[in-house]
Amino acid sequence: MNTTPISVQEASALLAQHLPQLPEEIRPLGQLGGRLTSRDITTPIHLPPFDQSSMDGYAVRHADLAKAPLTIQGEQAAGDLPDKQLQPGSAMRIFTGAALPAGADTVLMQEKVTVKDGKLWPQEPIPEAGDFVRKKGAECVDGTIILAKGNRMTPAATGLIAAAGLTTVPVFALPRVTILLTGNELQSPGIPLQGSQVYESNSYTLTQALQQAGIHEIVTEAVKDDPEALTGAIARALRHADLLLLTGGVSVGDHDHVVPAAIAAGVIPIFHKVRQRPGKPLFAGRSGNTMVFGLPGNPGSVLTCYYHYVLPAIYGMMGLPLARQLVETTISKNYNKPEQLTCLIKGYFNGRMVIPLDAQESFRLRSFAVANALILLEEGKTHYLEGDPVNIQLLPIG
Numbered sequence: 088m089n090t091t092p093i094s095v096q097e098a099s100a101l102l103a104q105h106l107p108q109l110p111e112e113i114r115p116l117g118q119l120g121g122r123l124t125s126r127d128i129t130t131p132i133h134l135p136p137f138d139q140s141s142m143d144g145y146a147v148r149h150a151d152l153a154k155a156p157l158t159i160q161g162e163q164a165a166g167d168l169p170d171k172q173l174q175p176g177s178a179m180r181i182f183t184g185a186a187l188p189a190g191a192d193t194v195l196m197q198e199k200v201t202v203k204d205g206k207l208w209p210q211e212p213i214p215e216a217g218d219f220v221r222k223k224g225a226e227c228v229d230g231t232i233i234l235a236k237g238n239r240m241t242p243a244a245t246g247l248i249a250a251a252g253l254t255t256v257p258v259f260a261l262p263r264v265t266i267l268l269t270g271n272e273l274q275s276p277g278i279p280l281q282g283s284q285v286y287e288s289n290s291y292t293l294t295q296a297l298q299q300a301g302i303h304e305i306v307t308e309a310v311k312d313d314p315e316a317l318t319g320a321i322a323r324a325l326r327h328a329d330l331l332l333l334t335g336g337v338s339v340g341d342h343d344h345v346v347p348a349a350i351a352a353g354v355i356p357i358f359h360k361v362r363q364r365p366g367k368p369l370f371a372g373r374s375g376n377t378m379v380f381g382l383p384g385n386p387g388s389v390l391t392c393y394y395h396y397v398l399p400a401i402y403g404m405m406g407l408p409l410a411r412q413l414v415e416t417t418i419s420k421n422y423n424k425p426e427q428l429t430c431l432i433k434g435y436f437n438g439r440m441v442i443p444l445d446a447q448e449s450f451r452l453r454s455f456a457v458a459n460a461l462i463l464l465e466e467g468k469t470h471y472l473e474g475d476p477v478n479i480q481l482l483p484i485g
């Protein structure tokens with residue numbers, strides 16, 4: 088395998104070429120959060136399904152307004168059968184969401200009329216014809232695509248599906264994920280540290296980040312820095328995971344066995360090592376329909392590589408282009424970086440500019456804990472001056 092580090096752009100392009108595709112599944116309303124539609128969705132009905140009032144007031148025939156006062160004729164409430172006929176020279180009491188009676192074309196808000204002895208006088212200014220009427224099909228007519236393939240099922244998207252009377256939606260399956268932790272030094276939080284142990288944090292970081300993306304089928308296993316144990320654990324994980332995330336053990340140390348173990352377990356490498364900081368030893372590979380990432384073990388590297396590669400790859404496995412939430416902004420202060428690396432630094436975007444945070448080293452998470460963006464500082468540049476344009480990748484919130 089070529090282990091000459093490649094650029095961040097090459098790594099993204101290679102990933103996009105090699106991503107497996109997740110299957111499609113049909114899911115019911117109420118279980119759609121975080122999913123992406125796997126086809127265009129069309130509405131089987133007009134929305135709204137009939138001409139309806141958007142105000143509480145009076146339904147009238149606009150041409151009759153010149154002949155005011157109008158005689159008030161009955162009432163039409165939301166849910167009433169749409170079988171009433173407005174008589175000439177009349178106004179019908181109507182409420183928001185009610186079907187317009189046949190013959191009416193305009194609604195007067197009740198605050199904009201004078202009513203006395205069963206008669207109605209419109210107040211000036213006289214409304215336009217069609218005011219406060221939501222026409223049948225104004226949102227969309229039947230057969231219209233209401234959600235395109237790849238639309239995220241946000242609360243609004245789910246509401247739209249329900250409003251169209253649909254009960255199920257074809258979506259891409261979410262990946263079943265296995266996280267394999269490597270490192271003899273790792274101890275679980277809650278147990279006193281001994282010798283040179285450190286607390287294991289990457290599984291918690293990754294699990295929450297995956298959950299944030301709506302993914303809940305997550306298995307975590309800790310493996311010792313032993314080539315055979317690792318090869319066995321990877322081979323087992325490949326049998327049921329769509330996405331395998333390994334943390335640690337991808338560098339060049341004598342105890343870094345992840346890449347040879349992955350290859351021994353049947354993983355075909357896509358790349359190993361990227362000209363970036365943090366996360367230079369990042370490994371990506373594929374075995375059948377399972378996507379594999381070897382994330383450099385430092386906690387900051389793990390999370391940076393997750394946001395910049397793994398999360399876009401998850402969407403890529405759902406058929407979307409490698410999508411990152413990029414924003415062009417300016418940097419709030421001077422910043423120096425090495426020339427031969429892309430730096431993905433933690434920043435805080437305040438809506439006007441992005442502030443590079445202190446404590447960028449990859450063993451630290453304190454700046455990450457308050458960051459809301461990664462600032463993408465380009466390879467080939469060494470100095471950024473206050474006010475220079477930069478691209479940032481917004482981090483998911485919530």
Ligand SMILES: Nc1nc2c(c(=O)[nH]1)N[C@H]1C(S)=C(S)[C@@H](COP(=O)(O)OP(=O)(O)OC[C@H]3O[C@@H](n4cnc5c(N)ncnc54)[C@H](O)[C@@H]3O)O[C@H]1N2
Pocket residue numbers: 268269270272273285286287288289290334335336337338339340343365366367368382383384385386388449450
């Ligand atoms: N001679 C070189 N050494 C290193 C290089 C290099 O290019 N040449 N690259 C460095 C960089 S950059 C990184 S990043 C690390 C990545 O190495 P590994 O992926 O092999 O990670 P480990 O050595 O296993 O661990 C690194 C660090 O992170 C801690 N760690 C690991 N797993 C966890 C976990 N689950 N929770 C919390 N902390 C974890 C681990 O204890 C180490 O301190 O390699 C450099 N070396």
Ligand code: MOO
Pocket residue numbers: 363364365366367368383385387388449450
């Ligand atoms: O790439 Mo390492 O992630 O800088 O510490």
